Amino acid sequence: xxxxxxxxxxxxxxxxxxxxxxxxxxxxxxxxxxxxxxxxxxxxxxxxxxxxxxxxxxxxxxxxxxxxxxxxxxxxxxxxxxxxxxxxxxxxxxxxxxxxxxxxxxxxxxxxxxxxxxxxxxxxxxxxxxxxxxxxxxxxxxxxxxxxxxxxxxxxxxxxxxxxxxxxxxxxxxxxxxxxxxxxxxxxxxxxxxxxxxxxxxxxxxxxxxxxxxxxxxxxxxxxxxxxxxxxxxxxxxxxxxxxxxxxxxxxxxxxxxxxxxxxxxxxxxxxxxxxxxxxxxxxxxxxxxxxxxxxxxxxxxxxxxxxxxxxxxxxxxxxxxxxxxxxxxxxxxxxxxxxxxxxxxxxxxxxxxxxxxxxxxxxxxxxxxxxxxxxxxxxxxxxxxxxxxxxxxxxxxxxxxxxxxxxxxxxxxxxxxxxxxxxxxxxxxxxxxxxxxxxxxxxxxxxxxxxxxx
Numbered sequence: 001x002x003x004x005x006x007x008x009x010x011x012x013x014x015x016x017x018x019x020x021x022x023x024x025x026x027x028x029x030x031x032x033x034x035x036x037x038x039x040x041x042x043x044x045x046x047x048x049x050x051x052x053x054x055x056x057x058x059x060x061x062x063x064x065x066x067x068x069x070x071x072x073x074x075x076x077x078x079x080x081x082x083x084x085x086x087x088x089x090x091x092x093x094x095x096x097x098x099x100x101x102x103x104x105x106x107x108x109x110x111x112x113x114x115x116x117x118x119x120x121x122x123x124x125x126x127x128x129x130x131x132x133x134x135x136x137x138x139x140x141x142x143x144x145x146x147x148x149x150x151x152x153x154x155x156x157x158x159x160x161x162x163x164x165x166x167x168x169x170x171x172x173x174x175x176x177x178x179x180x181x182x183x184x185x186x187x188x189x190x191x192x193x194x195x196x197x198x199x200x201x202x203x204x205x206x207x208x209x210x211x212x213x214x215x216x217x218x219x220x221x222x223x224x225x226x227x228x229x230x231x232x233x234x235x236x237x238x239x240x241x242x243x244x245x246x247x248x249x250x251x252x253x254x255x256x257x258x259x260x261x262x263x264x265x266x267x268x269x270x271x272x273x274x275x276x277x278x279x280x281x282x283x284x285x286x287x288x289x290x291x292x293x294x295x296x297x298x299x300x301x302x303x304x305x306x307x308x309x310x311x312x313x314x315x316x317x318x319x320x321x322x323x324x325x326x327x328x329x330x331x332x333x334x335x336x337x338x339x340x341x342x343x344x345x346x347x348x349x350x351x352x353x354x355x356x357x358x359x360x361x362x363x364x365x366x367x368x369x370x371x372x373x374x375x376x377x378x379x380x381x382x383x384x385x386x387x388x389x390x391x392x393x394x395x396x397x398x399x400x401x402x403x404x405x406x407x408x409x410x411x412x413x414x415x416x417x418x419x420x421x422x423x424x425x426x427x428x429x430x431x432x433x434x435x436x437x438x439x440x441x442x443x444x445x446x447x448x449x450x451x452x453x454x455x
Contacts, residue, residue, distance in 0.1 A: 002028040002233075004448055005252050005261040007240050007276060010038025011434060012425040013267030014226040014234075015067060015441025016448075021230060022070065023449055028261070029230065030254055032239035036227040039394070040434065042218025043300075047341035048389055049218055050300040054434045055330050055348065056080060056219070059209030060197075061435035063442060064222075071225050073215070080212035080335045086313030089150055090324070090378055095316050098151070115146035123188050129181035131170055132403040135162075138169035138177060142186050154317030157327045160432060161294040161353035161398050168403030174431070212314075214336050219434075245280045249421055263451060265444045267425040269293070269396060280422065283415035287408045291428055293396035295360040297351040299371055300332075300390040305345045309381045315347075316378065320355050324374050327353055346389075349375070354400060364391050399428035423447040 006017045009031030017027045035041060039053025057064050059079075068074055088095040089110055099105035105116065128141050139152040148164075156164045160172060170177045179189025201208050215221035227234050238256035245251075249262035266273050274288040303310075315330040327350040333340035340346035349371055352359040362370065368388045375383045402408075409429055416424055425444035427437040 002026045002259070002261045003452060004028070004263040004265060005030065005250065005259055006265045006267055007243070007252065008032075008038075008265075008267035008272075008426075009036035009227070009234060009236070010267060010426075010437070011040045011223055012038075012427065012437045012441040012444070013265065014223055014230075015438045016265045016267060016425050016444040017230060017233070017441075018067070018070070018226045019442055019445035020448060021233065023445070025448075025452065027230070027233050028259060029234040030238040030240055030252065030256070030259075031234065031236045034237050036234050036236055037220060037223030040219050040223045042220030043390060045389055048300070048302060048344075048346055049339045050332065050346065050348065050390060051219055052298070052392060054219060055332060056212040056214050056335060057434050059211050059213055061433075061438075062206075063439040064435050065209070066442075067438055068222070071222075071229070073221065073225055076215045076217065076221055078214050078216050078336055080214070080314075083312040084212055084314045084335050086311065088311065088313055088316035089154055090316055090318050090322070091150055093377075094380065095311060095378065097311075097313070110150060111146060115144060118144035119147050123185040125185070127180055127184040129170075129177060133169040133177065134165055134403060135167040135169045135172055136164035138173070138180070139164070142180065149321065150319050154319050154328065157320060157353060157355075158317050158350075160400060161296050161327055161350065162400050163354040166292070166354060166400060166402060168401055168405055171401035171403060171405035172431075212335065216338075218336075240276055243276050243280055245419065250280075263421045263423075263448050265423055265425055265448060267441065267444065269426065270399060270428045271396060273424060273426070277416075277422065277424075281415045281419050283418075284412045287411050290408070291405070292354065292400040292402070294354045294398040294400055295352045295357050296327075296394045296397035297359055297362070297367060298390075298392040298394070299349045299351065299367060299388065300392075301347050301349065301371060301375075302340060302344050302387045302389055303347070303383060303385065305343055306381075309379050309383075310345055318378075324377065325351055325356055325359055325370060326374050326378070327351060327356075329375070329378075347375075352397075360393060360395060364388075367391060398432055401428075401432070421451055423451075 003025040004027050006013045006029045009029045017029045021027045041052040043050045087098040096110040099108045139148040179186045183189035238254045240254045242253040250264045252259045266277050270288040270291045274285045278285040317328040318326050329347050329349040333346040372386050423444045425440040429440050
């Protein structure tokens with residue numbers, strides 16, 4: 001009998017399992033799909049290397065770097081190309097670069113003079129942080145309508161595929177919201193935060209990393225490494241159908257078998273967690289099922305390289321005020337090496353989201369046609385020869401953290417605490433990024449360790 005059963009072999013569950021294994025506990029991971037890793041997987045198709053989910057992680061991701069160091073795969077990490085600093089926003093029929101410094105800010109046509117002046121006034125705007133601010137209310141208050149529409153709105157689409165008027169500022173962007181609450185300004189708060197972080201890392205003897213990173217072999221290197229190290233402790237194609245509680249712990253039933261353990265980590269999306277753990281603690285079902293999930297279609301495509309057509313950079317985002325359905329596109333072969341064959345460019349475009357859920361219903365042919373037509377408009381050249389490499393659909397792709405999300409999760413955690421031996425992990429708890437997912441895995445492992453030791 002294992003000490004812990006981890007239900008869900010995505011990055012959250014794998015992190016929890018790895019940490020518990022490293023602490024000497026006997027761990028079993030049950031993953032529903034044929035391959036562990038969840039959305040953090042890399043697809044190799046000929047000479048194209050594509051990401052199933054996240055394309056990179058930020059150098060500031062401390063929990064993720066902790067995991068990398070524990071796995072001893074630092075030498076496999078790969079910094080993004082310097083051109084990844086170039087980000088674009090579609091406006092007035094063309095791509096415009098986000099300004100990278102004071103001079104480019106003053107000269108950019110992305111924002112009007114009035115909008116620039118309003119943005120420069122941000123440090124002088126009174127502190128108005130409210131717990132139930134939506135992201136839209138927050139960014140309008142801090143930056144004004146135009147900057148919110150053409151910069152922050154697309155950013156929200158890129159991160160959450162969400163509706164800024166639904167998402168909670170405190171829940172979805174807690175760091176930004178706390179900058180205003182604690183410093184009265186997002187800009188001043190960010191400056192203070194970065195200064196303090198640099199000092200803390202220096203005192204701890206840690207490296208301060210900037211920019212974006214991946215791995216030689218793609219982000220799947222991370223999840224593959226954990227799964228390989230755990231070996232037979234990971235059982236794939238083993239969807240859990242029922243979780244029960246008995247006097248000695250938990251009974252976990254799966255199509256692949258039945259297991260018992262004194263502890264369990266449920267590291268699945270919120271709606272699945274409600275289905276699996278609802279019989280053990282019914283109080284979590286309603287709040288978890290009420291978390292909206294944004295549907296996203298991911299299209300990997302390629303085209304012959306042409307610097308006259310395709311700018312160099314990370315990619316572009318689309319404000320939700322145009323008759324274009326694309327949320328944004330990542331220029332994958334610009335970011336990291338060996339992502340596309342010589343003379344080709346690799347792109348990843350995103351469709352759907354909370355403001356366009358109908359995109360999920362488009363057939364492959366319809367979605368491919370939409371992509372070619374819209375990409376031709378965005379890049380200002382006919383892209384009818386664009387090669388569609390892969391279409392992936394995630395009906396419940398990204399959790400939407402509404403204004404009351406922190407209170408919702410508090411209710412869930414209080415109910416879970418009534419069931420000794422069970423903890424939750426996942427990117428719906430405190431944030432949707434890969435760093436949040438890894439952090440939740442470590443937090444879950446710490447909780448299990450304390451329960452196991454009786455402290």
